[in-house]
Amino acid sequence: MIWNEEMECISRDDLKELQLKRLQETIKRVYENVPYYKKKLEENNIYPEDIESLEDIKRLPYTTKEDLRRVYPFGMFAVPKKEIIEVHTSSGTTGKPVVSSYTKEDIEIWGEVMARGLTMMGVTEDDIIQNTHGYGLFTGGFGVHYGAQRIGATVIPISTGQTRRQIEIMKDFGTTVMIFTPSYGLYLSEVAEEEGYNPREFQLKAIGFGAEMWTEEMRRELEKRFNAPAFNIYGLTEIIGPGVAMECPEKDGLHIFEDHFYPEIINSKGEPLPPGKRGELVITTLTRVGMPIIRFRTKDITSINYTECGCGRTLARISRITGRADDMLKVRGVSVFPSQIEKALLKIDGLQPHYQIIVTRPHLMDEMEVKVETSAEVFSDDIGEMMKLQKKIEEYIQDEIGLRVKVTLVEPKTLPRSEGKAVRVIDKRKF
Amino acid sequence: MKIKQISIFLENKKGRLWKALNTLKNASINIRALYLADTSEFGILRLIVPEPEKAKKILEENDFAVKTNEVIAVELEDKPGGLASILKILKDSQINLEYIYAFVHEKKDKAILFLKADDIDKTIRALQDGGATILTPEEVYEL
Numbered sequence: 001m002i003w004n005e006e007m008e009c010i011s012r013d014d015l016k017e018l019q020l021k022r023l024q025e026t027i028k029r030v031y032e033n034v035p036y037y038k039k040k041l042e043e044n045n046i047y048p049e050d051i052e053s054l055e056d057i058k059r060l061p062y063t064t065k066e067d068l069r070r071v072y073p074f075g076m077f078a079v080p081k082k083e084i085i086e087v088h089t090s091s092g093t094t095g096k097p098v099v100s101s102y103t104k105e106d107i108e109i110w111g112e113v114m115a116r117g118l119t120m121m122g123v124t125e126d127d128i129i130q131n132t133h134g135y136g137l138f139t140g141g142f143g144v145h146y147g148a149q150r151i152g153a154t155v156i157p158i159s160t161g162q163t164r165r166q167i168e169i170m171k172d173f174g175t176t177v178m179i180f181t182p183s184y185g186l187y188l189s190e191v192a193e194e195e196g197y198n199p200r201e202f203q204l205k206a207i208g209f210g211a212e213m214w215t216e217e218m219r220r221e222l223e224k225r226f227n228a229p230a231f232n233i234y235g236l237t238e239i240i241g242p243g244v245a246m247e248c249p250e251k252d253g254l255h256i257f258e259d260h261f262y263p264e265i266i267n268s269k270g271e272p273l274p275p276g277k278r279g280e281l282v283i284t285t286l287t288r289v290g291m292p293i294i295r296f297r298t299k300d301i302t303s304i305n306y307t308e309c310g311c312g313r314t315l316a317r318i319s320r321i322t323g324r325a326d327d328m329l330k331v332r333g334v335s336v337f338p339s340q341i342e343k344a345l346l347k348i349d350g351l352q353p354h355y356q357i358i359v360t361r362p363h364l365m366d367e368m369e370v371k372v373e374t375s376a377e378v379f380s381d382d383i384g385e386m387m388k389l390q391k392k393i394e395e396y397i398q399d400e401i402g403l404r405v406k407v408t409l410v411e412p413k414t415l416p417r418s419e420g421k422a423v424r425v426i427d428k429r430k431f
Numbered sequence: 432m433k434i435k436q437i438s439i440f441l442e443n444k445k446g447r448l449w450k451a452l453n454t455l456k457n458a459s460i461n462i463r464a465l466y467l468a469d470t471s472e473f474g475i476l477r478l479i480v481p482e483p484e485k486a487k488k489i490l491e492e493n494d495f496a497v498k499t500n501e502v503i504a505v506e507l508e509d510k511p512g513g514l515a516s517i518l519k520i521l522k523d524s525q526i527n528l529e530y531i532y533a534f535v536h537e538k539k540d541k542a543i544l545f546l547k548a549d550d551i552d553k554t555i556r557a558l559q560d561g562g563a564t565i566l567t568p569e570e571v572y573e574l
Contacts, residue, residue: 374440374496375496376491376496376497376498378496379438379440379496379497379498380498381436381438381475381477381498381500381547382529383468383470383475386440386470386473386475387470390472408472408473409440409442409472409473410442411440411441411442411447411494411495411496412494412495412496413494414442414494
């Protein structure tokens with residue numbers, strides 16, 4: 001089934017025409033209503049009337065996370081504040097969070113794109129969706145929620161955690177669709193078995209998963225454990241949240257909703273790359289009202305495919321994200337930047353900010369170890385004191401990134417230095 | 432009366448203890464007593480050497496985290512009950528020990544007990560009042 005056949009199966013010519021019209025409107029809107037963009041466009045000597053073809057998008061300046069942070073919290077709003085009915089923020093992991101604002105219309109767009117994606121997964125109004133994505137400032141929970149409501153399916157807004165309860169509900173309510181991060185899904189299946197259930201016997205018809213990097217093996221494992229197909233969901237707070245692109249039953253890339261989000265792929269120098277070439281995904285919102293974003297550098301590495309899909313949809317597909325253009329790590333669905341670890345270490349007197357992050361997936365869940373150098377200042381002859389120090393560092397890091405980590409103290413000057421090509425992160429997980 | 436002890440932070444990793452001791456060997460520093468305390472994650476090597484300041488400097492030059500602190504050296508009879516008699520004095524004076532380590536000296540039929548407590552002066556007084564023999568640094572180094 002296709003939720004919006006008119007848009008999802010639109011001819012490329014019609015789509016291009018629509019995209020150009022919407023791009024022109026968007027540029028006009030930001031030029032007139034967002035001083036930050038007005039200045040930026042003028043600095044690049046480009047004006048709304050210069051956008052005559054889709055090709056002209058390449059003349060527009062990029063928007064980075066840094067730009068969004070600079071105007072925190074409301075500097076990117078293109079409408080009066082009273083028209084904003086909801087705000088979300090990114091985790092704020094590398095400084096100020098990025099605020100994402102939504103007008104009533106934006107929330108409708110969000111619901112629409114998620115409804116398209118959920119329909120790709122086979123969700124209908126008869127389904128019961130157990131949404132383990134967190135509700136709150138994080139966009140995950142609400143994005144899925146709006147899509148499910150649009151379709152008319154029943155949502156269980158349980159958020160992450162309460163794992164035993166999740167399993168009880170899956171069984172008692174007869175959940176038919178699960179939304180989770182892959183690692184949480186695997187964990188759920190394990191706990192279910194511990195509780196004496198066979199997750200294959202739950203009546204699941206589909207799984208939607210995202211917010212984390214994964215392998216095809218991981219997908220197959222999830223599908224085997226729950227006896228249901230698993231579909232990839234892509235999105236990001238800066239653009240709208242989950243629902244920017246989603247997988248159809250062909251599972252050959254994620255259809256990006258091009259009538260709302262214009263994708264480009266660029267290399268590290270910022271030059272455009274042709275279809276099929278891997279590079280950084282750049283997205284321009286075409287319909288967003290409250291906070292239009294021009295050429296946002298997502299830092300996500302993917303490629304784009306415009307060839308026709310077996311499902312009948314004409315919308316282009318991006319390949320699953322396999323890397324980042326910056327040093328961000330996704331650990332258990334949480335964005336972690338090495339600089340945050342540094343920040344935490346610097347808060348402890350006498351501790352040097354020399355560290356190494358080791359991420360593994362020993363079993364099903366990501367584990368993060370941080371090696372920290374001892375120094376003469378923090379070294380104590382008392383083992384109890386040293387254990388306390390270790391614990392204190394763990395707490396400081398947890399405060400900073402929101403994840404529990406294991407801290408290992410190592411001898412001074414045994415970790416690589418940041419000068420030159422220091423290896424700060426050792427990611428042993430295989431994607 | 433107080434003996435300087437140096438403590439060295441060691442990772443629980445192959446070759447680390449050797450490297451610390453080899454650093455001292457290269458500086459011709461002889462070790463009088465040694466005690467390695469460890470957890471599953473790291474170890475603390477405690478050493479009594481005749482030239483603690485020199486040893487500390489050399490270890491630090493070789494990138495070890497080093498601390499010096501003071502312990503008490505008590506001489507005791509190398510026979511059953513020798514250690515117990517010392518511990519009884521401490522117990523009766525309500526002194527909490529952080530750690531102890533003992534060495535036997537073959538020439539003198541004596542053993543030496545190194546001990547570390549919260550209040551080192553109070554501990555020395557208690558031991559003296561209890562009739563224990565406390566050694567000076569020179570006596571320890573010359574053994």
